[in-house]
Amino acid sequence: MKDHIWHPCTQMKDHETFPLIKADRAEGIYIYDEQGKAYMDIISSWWCNLLGHGNPRIKEAVKKQMDKMEHVMFAGFTHEPAEQLCERLVKLLPEGLCKFFFVDNGSTSVEVAMKMSFQYHHQTGKREKQRFMTLANGYHGETLGVLSMGGMDFYAQMYRPLLLDGIHVPGPDCYRCPYGCHRDTCQAECIVSAEAAFEKHGHETTAFLFEPGFQGAAGMRIYSPIYMKKLRALCDAYDVNLIADEIAAGYGRTGKLFACEHAGITPDFMCLSKGLTGGFLPMALTVTTERIYQAFYADFNEKKAFVHSTTYSGNPMACAAALEVLNILKEENVLERTEAAYLNKRLTESLGSHKNVGEIRSIGLINAMELVDDKGAKAAFDSTKRVGYQVYQEAMKRGLLLRPMGDVPYFNPPLNITRAEIDKAVDICAESIKAVLGE
Ligand SMILES: Cc1ncc(COP(=O)(O)O)c(C=O)c1O
Incomplete structure (x- = not known):
């Protein structure tokens, strides 16, 4: 599979050590690979999947x-x-x-x-x-x-x-x-x-x-x-x-x-x-x-x-x-029913006081966490350390598609994400950040 396709926004050599996931099907917030492992797509597959994968009405x-x-x-x-x-x-x-x-x-x-x-x-x-x-x-x-x-x-x-x-x-x-x-x-x-x-x-x-x-x-x-x-x-x-x-x-x-x-x-x-x-x-x-x-x-x-x-x-x-x-x-009154406040509350409780989470900013369901080397000075990590990429890898191992922009992991989930899904995704997100940066 890796021989012919040149993937977007990717240094293909990265896949020597972190293989591509072969997506097989997708439903709701989940993407499943060929072995049946599920990944929670809380970034709506580059922000386009507005109402969950495979929405039956669409x-x-x-x-x-x-x-x-x-x-x-x-x-x-x-x-x-x-x-x-x-x-x-x-x-x-x-x-x-x-x-x-x-x-x-x-x-x-x-x-x-x-x-x-x-x-x-x-x-x-x-x-x-x-x-x-x-x-x-x-x-x-x-x-x-x-x-x-x-x-x-x-x-x-x-x-x-x-x-x-x-x-x-x-x-x-x-x-x-x-x-x-x-x-x-x-x-x-x-x-x-x-x-x-x-x-x-x-x-x-x-x-x-x-x-x-x-x-x-x-x-x-x-x-x-x-x-x-x-x-x-x-x-x-x-x-x-x-x-x-x-x-x-x-x-x-x-x-x-x-x-x-x-x-x-x-x-x-x-x-x-x-x-x-x-x-x-x-x-x-x-x-x-x-x-x-x-x-x-x-x-x-x-x-x-x-x-x-x-x-x-x-x-x-x-x-x-x-x-x-x-x-x-x-x-379905989707906008009126989003769990935006709940998502922000859960993320703030789980990660707001972490020593490397400089800011959790939110608008609607979008929540972004800026990871910094020094919180007091708001100093960024050395970009060659690829901290965000490490978080991405940890989250993927745990079944969460959290693809940071630089050192900014974020949530931009389907608008109909449920509280139970939020709980699960926030827990994995916090575990993944702590796996890279410590408690
Ligand atoms: C604000 C904004 N403008 C333009 C684009 C480009 O859209 P496309 O990838 O469909 O060409 C994007 C894609 O992420 C975007 O976020």
Whole structure:
């Protein structure tokens, strides 16, 4: 099995000593290997599995759609599942977001937003707007365009010579806040860096791209909604589009259906994926406003169309899955019934006072534990020690899929995780951290 496949985000040599797990089936919160060993998937398989593996309702909806029509090209054709999905989402999204562009992965949906924003300004006479601004430590995917916007060297460093000249603004760092504030009570004092960047580059900036609510791959860095409000105001002042990348944060992950709701803002573009189909099929959406759309709407020979295509755009089975996700969220009151407070309480009791757990931060069901070498000084471990990776290995031995980002193990479980599942996962998580770092 290890001979042919090159796995994502993996140093393949690691598998000489820590073999790949051959997944055989998955149900609810569990993934089972070929020997029948169960792994609790409390990271929702890279955050997409919103309602547990093999959710029977989504499975049924996809099967039904497959029997009718598996796929059809999305230029020249439309279809009921896509139309219904948009109609349903318009009612749920922040007011004003009403035009939907379908692609098949999150990175592409952000690239689409960037291209649309650039073209929008070009077609409305603001041709000097050719650059993008973003937050340091952001993550928006790994194709070259969005990699340029990502602020994390781990992913981008190697490719710097190939990347766009993005403007990276130091963003909120609430665990090590330079202003000595706390995210729950601050006024987003750190917005001053963005203010300075807008003053200098606002005239040449097309769009500001950010992750609302928290910066996921940076280690679930949660920050104040006030920061988002202030960003929206800056974008308005400098005629810069705001692109909210809700690929990780959307679909109830932060306790609200969309993270922008925490700040009551409407971005000019919103990117959705992951939870969108409950983890069943790859699909992503770039959603925008009538104002943006109108800048592209013209006679063919004016050459204003948005000429971007992906083969699997609007796949009907993915749309059927996405529709059923919305049905389940509504009919089963999923957001109202999450065990978010319980999970945070259990983790805090088990690990809050551990000498190497610097902070347990949470938003919705997301809980991240920043492991540090020196808690008082908030000093990180030497990255070559791979502390997070060791925790991952210990947890896997015990049947828990806890895949830290650097030295930040986290929970981002299905929204319907039960108390009993939380108890079991928290106990294994605590045991695994203590196995690596001591009591
Ligand atoms: C915030 C954010 N944006 C974009 C992406 C990229 O999505 P995809 O992996 O589907 O290309 C991710 C993936 O983790 C993400 O977390």
